[in-house]
Amino acid sequence: MIPLNTKPKGPVPSPFSAAQQATFDAGFTKAVAKYPPERSRAALLPALHLAQDLLGWLPEAAMAYVGSRLDIPPARVREVATFYTMYKLKPQGRHHIEVCNSVSCWAMGSEDLIKHCESKLGIHKGEITADGHFSLGEAACLAGCGYAPAVLINNYRYAEHMTAEKMDKLIEELKSAPGNKMADFPENKDTGRAH
Amino acid sequence: MAERIKILSKDWDKPNSWSLETYLASGGYQSLPKALKMQPQAIVDEVVKSNLRGRGGAGFPTGMKWNFVRKETMTPKYLVINADEGEPATFKDRAILEWSPHMFIEGLIIGCFALDCHLTYVYCRGEFRDGPIARCQQAIDEARAKGYIGKNILGSGFDLDIHVVSGAGAYICGEETALLESLEGRKGYPRLKPPFPANAGGGLWKSPTAVNNVETLANMPAIIEKGGEWFSSVGCAKNGGTRLFAVSGHVKKPGVYEAPMGITFLDLLNDYCGGMREGSTLKAIIPGGSSAAVMTAEEAVWASDFDTLKAKKTMAGSGGVVYLDQNTNMAHALANVMRFYAHESCGQCTPCREGTGWLSKLLDKIVSGKGEKQDIDNVHQISRQMEQKTICALADGAAMPAKSFIEKFRADFDALVKG
Ligand SMILES: Cc1cc2nc3c(=O)[nH]c(=O)nc-3n(C[C@H](O)[C@H](O)[C@H](O)COP(=O)(O)O)c2cc1C
Ligand code: SF4
Ligand code: FES
Numbered sequence: 001m002i003p004l005n006t007k008p009k010g011p012v013p014s015p016f017s018a019a020q021q022a023t024f025d026a027g028f029t030k031a032v033a034k035y036p037p038e039r040s041r042a043a044l045l046p047a048l049h050l051a052q053d054l055l056g057w058l059p060e061a062a063m064a065y066v067g068s069r070l071d072i073p074p075a076r077v078r079e080v081a082t083f084y085t086m087y088k089l090k091p092q093g094r095h096h097i098e099v100c101n102s103v104s105c106w107a108m109g110s111e112d113l114i115k116h117c118e119s120k121l122g123i124h125k126g127e128i129t130a131d132g133h134f135s136l137g138e139a140a141c142l143a144g145c146g147y148a149p150a151v152l153i154n155n156y157r158y159a160e161h162m163t164a165e166k167m168d169k170l171i172e173e174l175k176s177a178p179g180n181k182m183a184d185f186p187e188n189k190d191t192g193r194a195h
Numbered sequence: 196m197a198e199r200i201k202i203l204s205k206d207w208d209k210p211n212s213w214s215l216e217t218y219l220a221s222g223g224y225q226s227l228p229k230a231l232k233m234q235p236q237a238i239v240d241e242v243v244k245s246n247l248r249g250r251g252g253a254g255f256p257t258g259m260k261w262n263f264v265r266k267e268t269m270t271p272k273y274l275v276i277n278a279d280e281g282e283p284a285t286f287k288d289r290a291i292l293e294w295s296p297h298m299f300i301e302g303l304i305i306g307c308f309a310l311d312c313h314l315t316y317v318y319c320r321g322e323f324r325d326g327p328i329a330r331c332q333q334a335i336d337e338a339r340a341k342g343y344i345g346k347n348i349l350g351s352g353f354d355l356d357i358h359v360v361s362g363a364g365a366y367i368c369g370e371e372t373a374l375l376e377s378l379e380g381r382k383g384y385p386r387l388k389p390p391f392p393a394n395a396g397g398g399l400w401k402s403p404t405a406v407n408n409v410e411t412l413a414n415m416p417a418i419i420e421k422g423g424e425w426f427s428s429v430g431c432a433k434n435g436g437t438r439l440f441a442v443s444g445h446v447k448k449p450g451v452y453e454a455p456m457g458i459t460f461l462d463l464l465n466d467y468c469g470g471m472r473e474g475s476t477l478k479a480i481i482p483g484g485s486s487a488a489v490m491t492a493e494e495a496v497w498a499s500d501f502d503t504l505k506a507k508k509t510m511a512g513s514g515g516v517v518y519l520d521q522n523t524n525m526a527h528a529l530a531n532v533m534r535f536y537a538h539e540s541c542g543q544c545t546p547c548r549e550g551t552g553w554l555s556k557l558l559d560k561i562v563s564g565k566g567e568k569q570d571i572d573n574v575h576q577i578s579r580q581m582e583q584k585t586i587c588a589l590a591d592g593a594a595m596p597a598k599s600f601i602e603k604f605r606a607d608f609d610a611l612v613k614g
Contacts (some may be wrong), residue, residue: 034360036314039400041380043380046361080380080382084321086363102283102535103283104283104443104515108444140281140535140538143281143322145441145515146286146442152322156324157325158326
């Protein structure tokens with residue numbers, strides 16, 4: 001556990017493999033270049049996205065590392081990471097499925113679709129399947145309301161006009177697709193924080 | 196039916212409508228050189244004449260907002276784009292970014308020139324990374340290669356950089372000051388106003404800043420090409436132009452439709468969306484995103500412009516329209532809506548944090564069949580106490596549906612409770 005309120009003394013170890021590090025560094029340089037030089041801390045959100053894309057979630061070590069690159073104390077990084085729902089503070093399934101349950105999707109049957117996912121995957125919202133393949137959640141309106149119900153896979157891929165049959169097909173497809181990167185991460189264990 | 200006027204959606208039926216070729220072939224990037232030869236103030240004057248009202252939700256006159264920023268002497272000045280599109284039932288900025296990104300980008304360059312802004316950010320919700328953000332970035336890259344973005348644009352001496360940044364899942368970051376906080380790299384806590392973003396001390400990095408919606412800016416090429424007066428003549432009084440209505444719910448053809456400002460909800464339903472779907476009759480309308488007060492089927496004859504709906508105690512909001520049918524239980528619908536606000540309240544203000552929490556709990560109790568009549572009255576009472584008391588308008592956006600669902604569909608609530 002890294003102390004939250006004080007800046008760590010000395011360099012903060014990177015949570016990335018060598019290949020991941022190169023990807024992170026390239027993305028980080030691009031992200032920082034979007035802001036005036038004295039405003040580089042604005043790159044915190046994009047930098048956290050980058051780290052999460054590589055690791056599949058945001059372990060404490062990744063937050064501390066990103067903070068050190070931007071000269072932001074760990075407490076402030078964590079404040080940001082906990083505020084936004086796309087940042088995952090514990091490991092997710094290799095494929096994380098979120099079903100929108102806001103008003104338009106609700107009117108078009110999103111609650112039934114969520115129940116269908118729960119029984120198909122054998123888990124409740126907020127849980128991960130035993131084999132680690134899938135986790136399930138609810139999303140707030142995804143701006144796919146006219147194509148309801150809308151589903152978001154791994155934070156970026158949309159599936160719309162969903163039905164139980166289409167959901168089953170999608171789940172089958174995902175089983176053999178590469179997922180988010182959580183499985184690659186050596187410290188792949190729950191940090192005990194709920195999100 | 197008269198020929199439909201299409202400003203924003205005119206290219207959507209064309210193949211690769213998002214590409215530079217398609218946009219150029221349909222007359223795109225003709226307004227930009229024209230604007231760059233105008234005085235910046237003359238552009239703002241045209242926007243004032245156009246009666247363009249902000250399409251993000253509040254319907255604030257865009258020309259007036261821009262004049263606030265122009266009056267400030269502090270530099271740099273910023274124009275920041277709100278592409279957070281988080282209001283439930285709203286999906287029209289996404290349509291622009293995916294299908295006509297160049298029209299928006301041309302509008303944005305014109306807007307930046309008018310405000311003397313040399314660095315602008317398009318703040319998109321994070322979930323848009325794969326689709327709308329990718330399309331928007333591609334359009335920016337194409338425009339840059341053509342010399343429409345960068346140094347000395349088209350030899351005018353005007354420099355501009357455009358960057359797309361993505362949020363990370365927080366409805367509140369659609370509120371303009373929360374958006375600025377988030378853009379600066381912090382959690383999205385709305386700021387206490389004044390100072391307003393348009394004024395020194397209130398905007399991005401404390402600079403004078405206009406925050407505008409994607410659709411608002413996408414109208415600029417047409418305003419420059421055809422003039423503010425023409426644009427104003429398209430809509431209705433004090434509401435210029437067309438609007439993209441994002442229609443969802445129990446209609447035959449949900450989708451994004453462009454119609455003149457002020458079209459009635461009945462005409463929008465029947466002439467554009469094919470009416471209600473088989474077996475459905477209209478029961479209720481959410482007119483402008485879930486934060487707007489609900490309307491009954493009889494009220495479908497109301498005009499959809501900002502001023503009419505304000506006078507009717509609801510709002511045109513984001514242009515997200517939901518038509519709900521007879522099988523929708525409005526108490527269940529409100530319970531769903533309130534779960535959203537309770538989840539999305541940032542928690543800074545007590546009336547909002549506690550209010551949305553209590554409303555959600557009470558409504559869940561009512562729809563689970565454990566409620567009493569008193570609970571319904573309490574929901575109504577609490578929502579009234581949340582109005583106009585908070586740092587931002589999220590609390591009002593939660594109170595408006597709570598009050599109106601009960602006032603207009605009380606029977607649905609009564610049927611679920613004892614006593
Ligand atoms: C809780 C809340 C959420 C909002 N969400 C959005 C949004 O997602 N997109 C948007 O353009 N405006 C949103 N707004 C409105 C903005 O605060 C602001 O009025 C708008 O971006 C101004 O642009 P315009 O004048 O071009 O409409 C929201 C407002 C509130 C109070
Ligand atoms: S009204 Fe609600 S969302 Fe807005 S600042 Fe207050 S607590 Fe946050
Ligand atoms: S309500 Fe589900 S995408 Fe908008």
